[in-house]
Amino acid sequence: MKSNSPLQLSLPVHLPDDETFNSYYPAAGNDELIQSLQACAEGRAEGAVFIWGPEKSGRTHLMHAACAHANDLNRSSFYIPLGIHASISPALLEGLEKIDLVCIDDVNAIAGHPLWEEAIFDLYNRISEQKTCSLVLSASVSPSETGFALPDLISRMQWGLNYQLQPMADDEKLAALQRRAAMRGLQLSEDVGRFLLNRLARDLRTLFDVLDRLDKASMVHQRKLTIPFIKEMLRL
Secondary structure: OOOOOHHHHHOOOOOOOOOOOOOOOOOOOOHHHHHHHHHHHHOOOOOEEEEEOOOOOOHHHHHHHHHHHHHHOOOOEEEEEHHHHHHOOHHHHOOHHHOOEEEEEOHHHHOOOHHHHHHHHHHHHHHHHHOOOEEEEEEOOOHHHOOOOOHHHHHHHHHOEEEEOOOOOHHHHHHHHHHHHHHOOOOOOHHHHHHHHHHOOOOHHHHHHHHHHHHHHHHHHOOOOOHHHHHHHHOO
């Protein structure tokens, strides 16, 4: 990840190279959200974008994709998952207004932590004054449900664009699985894809992780992705 901040070097985060806009299969109703994130990455957006949806709904993939898109355009980006806030310091946010794109994931994880809430609030204000940085935040709940003790922080998060990430239908999840498989040079038939959907947890994070395992297993055993092979490998 390209960054103007030396603090990025000490942040224990690695952006996966396969989570881009091209590898993301959009559910119906999410097109405007994706366009807004692309605008943020390209420096064409003003204000902040707030994304909310349940765990494993694709929020993190989209934030990774926005950073990757910015980096492809030689723009600086910074991604921070606040699920690890206990192991890092709010001081990490200092100076981020100088970055082109800042993506803060799982922001509701710091609700009830005054130092973190104040640091996020101050970052909002600095970015608003600077007007050169795009800010994207994500949470598992809407801004009004984040549970922040700092009322002004909730107000800030309601100022910009707010999007609820729409869930995928099963047919869309199947298409997303087939796209991910094709990107890895695998052929995933509809029957095999539906077998995975019916036998595993249906969130895409789990499905993609299993697909990665099957990809490696198919190379080792030199076998195609068939239902008998999958049953053997996953012990289903």
